[in-house]
Amino acid sequence: MDLGRDVNLALAVTEATGIQLVLCTGVYGSHYTFLPQHFANAEPSALADALVHDITVGIQGSEVKAAFLKCAVDEPGITEHVEKILRATAEASRRTGAPIMAHSHPATRRGLEIMDLFDAEGIDPAKVQIAHTGDSTDLDYIEQLLGRGPYIGMDRYGLDIICPTAERNAVVVELCKRGYAERMMLSHDACATIDWFPAELIGAMVPDWHFGFIFESVLPTLVDAGVGEAEIEAMLGGAVAAWLSA
Numbered sequence: 001m002d003l004g005r006d007v008n009l010a011l012a013v014t015e016a017t018g019i020q021l022v023l024c025t026g027v028y029g030s031h032y033t034f035l036p037q038h039f040a041n042a043e044p045s046a047l048a049d050a051l052v053h054d055i056t057v058g059i060q061g062s063e064v065k066a067a068f069l070k071c072a073v074d075e076p077g078i079t080e081h082v083e084k085i086l087r088a089t090a091e092a093s094r095r096t097g098a099p100i101m102a103h104s105h106p107a108t109r110r111g112l113e114i115m116d117l118f119d120a121e122g123i124d125p126a127k128v129q130i131a132h133t134g135d136s137t138d139l140d141y142i143e144q145l146l147g148r149g150p151y152i153g154m155d156r157y158g159l160d161i162i163c164p165t166a167e168r169n170a171v172v173v174e175l176c177k178r179g180y181a182e183r184m185m186l187s188h189d190a191c192a193t194i195d196w197f198p199a200e201l202i203g204a205m206v207p208d209w210h211f212g213f214i215f216e217s218v219l220p221t222l223v224d225a226g227v228g229e230a231e232i233e234a235m236l237g238g239a240v241a242a243w244l245s246a
Helices: 009-017 046-054 080-096 110-120 139-146 167-175 198-203 215-224 229-244
Strands: 025-027 068-072 101-102 128-131 151-154 184-186
Touching: 009 101, 025 080, 025 139, 068 080, 068 128, 080 101, 080 110, 080 128, 101 110, 110 128, 110 139, 139 167, 151 229, 167 184, 167 215, 184 229, 215 229
Parallel strands: 025 068, 068 101, 101 128, 128 151, 151 184
Antiparallel strands: none
């Protein structure tokens, strides 16, 4: 709710295209460190109430209900305000049964810290997806994270400035060989529009960062490397459906 969401725009896109969008609720935490002022001095339960409202009543006065919760832990780690967000997110999940997607920073192994907190909050790990795990080529870290029970997002295909596509593919292929296809989700983390980077630089810096890249380039490469149809179906749909319904 602090990144400019607009449920009416989402509805307009759905009506114009026929594509069903699955919306979330949550607080990102500006610069991954602090809360918007409205919640900064409130108890975590006040934020949890707002999240529960989006899930059970509707977002921004609409009848569109959020299907999952989103939070974020990046390189700064679980700061005081980020901890408040995570605990409010956990409370909202317990009260509604909604699953959680957590932005992470694999280079600092934040996924494990996230799981520590959610374990302490009594969250079923099958309800958790640790996003951006595919930014890492550290198979030991990824397998340790998988051992904690969450799903993982191999979800920034096209962002080669973080991790090149060839390295992302190699990790996915190896994890499929180790039997983890049903725990991975393939995606791009792409945006229709974004103000995090100057618009003129996006095409030059990340030309493959768009919604079609996985289908046009990644899947053929994975198939050539021996990834089977059932594994691809799991990573594109099965894992997502299982997580959303956990």
